[in-house]
Amino acid sequence: MKQLLTRAKVALLALSLVAPMQSFAASDAIRGNVRVVIGSSSTGGDTYQASSIIADALSENLGVNFKVDAVGSSAAFRTLERISNGSTIMIFHDQAYLGHLYGTPGYDNIFENFIVGPTFAINPGNAYLVPKNSPYKTPQDVIDAAGSGKTVRVAIQPGGVSEIGYSALKNAVRLQYPGKESNLVPLNTGSQSDKNQTLFDGLADVINGTVQANEQYTRLPADDQKAMLFLWLTARHDTIEQANAEGMGKTSREDLLKYVEPAVTVPMGDDENFTFDKEFFFLYNKETDPKIIEAIDTALAEIFEAGNIQKVQKKSFFIPNFKPSSEAQTYLKDKRDRYADIIEALNE
Structure with a gap:
């Protein structure tokens, strides 16, 4: 009888050890290293920073090394198209679909060509700026100027997040001053430093920027170029x-709220x-194993719950934003x- 009990205990112990291993193996959809290609070639920009934060959290949660690779949008899309085993995934932002809406080369319909995964963060800093001595102090000033026949030049990087606010301003001119929207003119540039330089040189009246990149310039005295x-x-x-209440740099959250609706519209x-x-x-x-997608969804849910x-x-x-x-x-x-x-209304 003692031998039977001993054997039973050994069998139960063996089952207790094996069962978790089998359960783990069943849910272990992600193995080895995971390359996270991003739609930016900059390692100093917000896409890289946001991706690195979430990649580190996933690495810790899943016990797998998620490595961010800043290859740029075209290379990221083409790489993702080739690799379906889950060893390469992509992180990008709204430009992924805006580029297609604007007809930018290299941007396909992400909802048809890929599987859209979870959201995880918002960069609240997308901004439009003017020289401190500009006659334009609000978006309505710009709209009214264009409506009165003045040419207003707006420096943007075409085909995405940088352009969508410009399109909104142009649409507002169209609504309030039909036929005058052509007075709002895009000045197509590249990097943020390029857009800044157009303002410094007097080539642009308004530029697209970010709170992160441009807040420092808003603290300079008005007579500074x-x-x-x-x-x-x-x-x-x-x-x-x-x-956070401290906002960004030396500009508090309360100060930033002065530049969003309903304060400005x-x-x-x-x-x-x-x-x-x-x-x-x-x-x-598009051929990614659903278990991989589910594993990342589950891991992110646990990370945000913590x-x-x-x-x-x-x-x-x-701003945290998990869906x-x-x-x-x-x-x-x-x-x-x-x-x-x-966008379609402006193309009519």
Whole structure:
């Protein structure tokens, strides 16, 4: 009898050891190193920073090394198209679909060619700025100037997040001063430093920028050639309200709220004002194993439930924004369609 009991205990112990291993193996959809290609070639920009924060958290949660690789949008899309085993995934932001809406070469329909994954962060800093001595102090000043026949030059990087606010301003001119929208003229440039330089040189009246990159210039005295003034932040009021009270640099959250609706507005039509949150999300190859997508969704849910990631993101002026894949797909499609209406109206 003792021998039978001993054997039974050994068998139970063996089962207790094997069962967790089998369970782990069943859920171990992600193995080895995971390359995270991003739609930016800069290791100093917000895409790299937001991606690195989430990649580190996933590495710790899943016990797999997620490595961010800043290859740029075209290379990232082409790489993702080739690799379907989950060893390479992509992170980008709204430019992934805006580029297609604007007809930018290299941008396909992400909702048809890829699997859209979860969202995880918002950069609330998308901004438009003017020289501190500019006659334009609000977006409405710009709209009225263009409506009165003045040419207003806006420096943007065409085909994405940089351009969408310009399109909103142009649409507002079209709504309030039909036929005058051509007075708002794009000055197509590249990097943020290029856009800044157009303002320093007097080539642009307004530039697209970010709170992170341009806040320092807003603190300069008005007689400084590089002194800037925030004209407008495109983020929703509720998004900025979630930032830490200290805001960014020496500009507090309360100060930043002065540049979003309802304090400043850009009419969109139908008694609605234009807002735009720059959101980061995952993209997968269309043939990716659903278990891999589920594993990342589950890991992110656990990470955001734990609560530490939110503190890390906010410290870097990102707003936590986790939506699992199924929810994110519907949300981002609706968002795309909303802004497509503006772009299409301007092309009519």
